[in-house]
Amino acid sequence: MLDVARIREDFPILGRKVHGRPLVYLDNAATSQKPLAVVEALVEFYTRTNANVHRGIHALSEEATARFEEARAKTGRFIGAPKPATVIFTRNATEAVNLVSHAWGRRHVGPGDEILLTEMEHHSNLVPWQMLAQAQGATLKFIPVTSDGQLALEELPRLLGGKTQLVSLTLMSNVLGTINPVKEVVQQAHSKGIPVLVDGAQGVPHLPVNVLDLNCDFLAFSAHKMLGPTGVGVLYAKEAILEEMDPFLGGGDMIRDVWLEKAVWNDLPWKFEAGTPNVADVIAFGAAIDYLERIGMEEIRRHEEALTRHAIKLLREIEGLTIYGPLDPARRGAAIAFNVNGLHPHDLGQILDEEGIAIRAGHHCCKPLMRKLGVVAAARASFYLYNTEEEAELLAQAVSKAKGVFHVVSHR
Amino acid sequence: MSLTDDLYREIILEHFKNPRNHGRLERPDLTAQGANPFCGDELELTLALDGERLREIRADGKGCSISQASASMMTEAVKGKTLEEAQKLAHQFKATMLEGAPMNLPPELEDLESLEGVKKYPVRIKCAILSWNTLLEGIEAHRRGKPAASHVEGEEGERPDLTQQMTTPAAEQEKGPAAEGLEEQVQTALKSVIDPELNMNVVDLGLIYQTDIREGRVRVVYTLTSPGCPLGPVIKGQVQSALTRIPWVKEVQTDLVWTPPWDPHTMASEEAKMELGIW
Secondary structure: OOOOHHHHHHHHHHOOEEEEEEEEEEEOOOOOOOHHHHHHHHHHHHHOEEEEOOOOOHHHHHHHHHHHHHHHHHHHOOOOOOOOOEEEOOOOHHHHHHHHHHHHHHHOOOOOOEEEEEOOOOHHHOOHHHHHHHOOOOEEEEEEEEOOOHHHHHHHHHHHHOEEEEEEOOOOOOOOOOEEEEHHHHHHHOOOOEEEEOOOOOOOOOOOOOHHOOOOOEEEOOOOOOOOOOEEEEEEEOOOHHOOOOOOOOOOOOOEOOOOOEEEOOOHHHHOOOOOOHHHHHHHHHHHHHHHHHHHHHHHHHHHHHHHHHHHHHOOOOOOOOEEOOOOOOHHOOOOEEEEEEEOOOHHHHHHHHHOOOOEEOOOOOHHHHHHHHOOOOEEEEOOOOOOOHHHHEEEEEHHHHHHHHHHHHHO | OOOHHOOOOOHHHHHHHOOOOEOOOOOEEEEEEEOOOOOOOOEEEEOOOOOOOEEEEEEEEEHHHHHHHHHHHHHHHHOOOOOHHHHHHHHHHHHHHHHHEEEEEEEHHHHHHHHHHHOOOOOHHHHHHHHHHHHHHHHHHOOOOOOEEEEEEOOOOOOOOOOOOOEEEEEEEHHHHHHHHHHHHHHHHHHHEEEEOOOHHHHHHHEEEEEEEOOOOEEEEEEOOOOOOHHHHHHHHHHHHHHHOOOOOOEEEEEOOOOOOOOOHOOOHHHHHHHHOOO
């Protein structure tokens, strides 16, 4: 059992009030809050260590470089990567996907080729592939989503054709909460020699993830959804793939030698990190990983599973409320999207905000999926390690209250 | 009254539940589609015209209570009006929402006033004006001889407008406050000129009667503590050199005057009077 009360003390923001009510932060799928350890790491870096990395022979630069690379090693260990060199820092998960679509995609995807996605992808794992397909004359295919929000895996053998160059799918849906059977998808794809990119933006913050166990070829995720600062994303890829990939952006730090006409690329992972990286935030992300590891990802997953079970139970008791995605907490994460009959999510979000409850309302950057669900928008409550059962109860109460506000007229 | 009560007035909810002029006209003279991609709100207006008069209007669509209620109220407000009147009303409504203009409406349109609370919620203003913008687009299309229009509400929703011209401090200096900046520089320079007898700067002593600045030329009208002051030439030289050290100053003209005669009681600064022992 997590000592949630103790954990909450590490997050000063959770003690603040919103509209006079204690904050109930249920928008973790958008971004998580940050523990003091992360904030202090930032302050500490800027007050004691600040210097550019990978250059300069002075003490500060050496210290900054050591701590930056230490954060890379921590990140690699956290996802079970075999070497720190297979961990590339980007701005966010979106940039990590774009790095692959450019640096890998332009070389391996040609006219008539296919890229296989799913119908539940976030725009960040859809639009880069649309752009690549358009540029290269390739086609996108999609694994369908069933009515209960799961991948129609029986379609996979048919969809993995001779032209498929890549499968790219999310580990956990940001709307449905669905945890996808990525391992099985990887096995089937690899049996046909097709590499797989896993969008871990939602999955990595909430589930124990091991890239060697998943055996995925690429994994993209973001620091800010897992207690870290904004502005740091991660791309993991298998070493052999990174070696033969072209660089993404050109500039300083990514070269070994430069002449006026040409340059020789630097070693991994710096080949993909042009320009001064986000040194302070990467180091603070290291502090976030330390924090998550101290609590334990297995523990966090158990806590969220229990919380999801409780929240779903409470929400289902509300008449006219529809939850999207699987209802079994074992098959889903703690992001719960729902709608209430006759209540637009924006109206709902506004009334909840009045109660100090922060949720997301909108299309969640998943317009094709929303269309498939037949809704223009949905409300989404998403939990994390510091959320409590009481907060799930406050959410359910506030939703009922919002219904009350809107029933004023219908009962007349 | 809580924020939510303010936003969700009963009258808004009533329009949301029972939208007026709901649906589509079979054979419209004019169709206008509206969408707000940020919310996913969608709206379709169908209009029947009698010349310049809006005979019938219907609104159909999906969206939040604010956008739907606003559309319902809009149809009520503009039905039977001329296109010009409808446009005027739309601009008036938008001005209230976007610029905080007061909503002075005839009694039959008082339902619209219930939407005034929306302007406190910047994210929701676009919900309230979607139907009005769609109507305006439709009318403009009609004037161009087209039977259909579509309007997309800016997806920026809650984002600040970054397209406005930026005003930099430098740009500001070139405009209005420019003269003030120069005047200040002259005063600062003059304050470095010390009357050696009283050991105090000429500005605080009140010896500077006037300064004029024009195109790099500075004219200083000044006096001395007494007509027989032997240090007159020294002070004049100091004024000239202090001012010519200002980079933009090309020419300095010094005019010594004796009227009005210097009177520390009325001319010196409070600080100077304290120093001189006059109070």
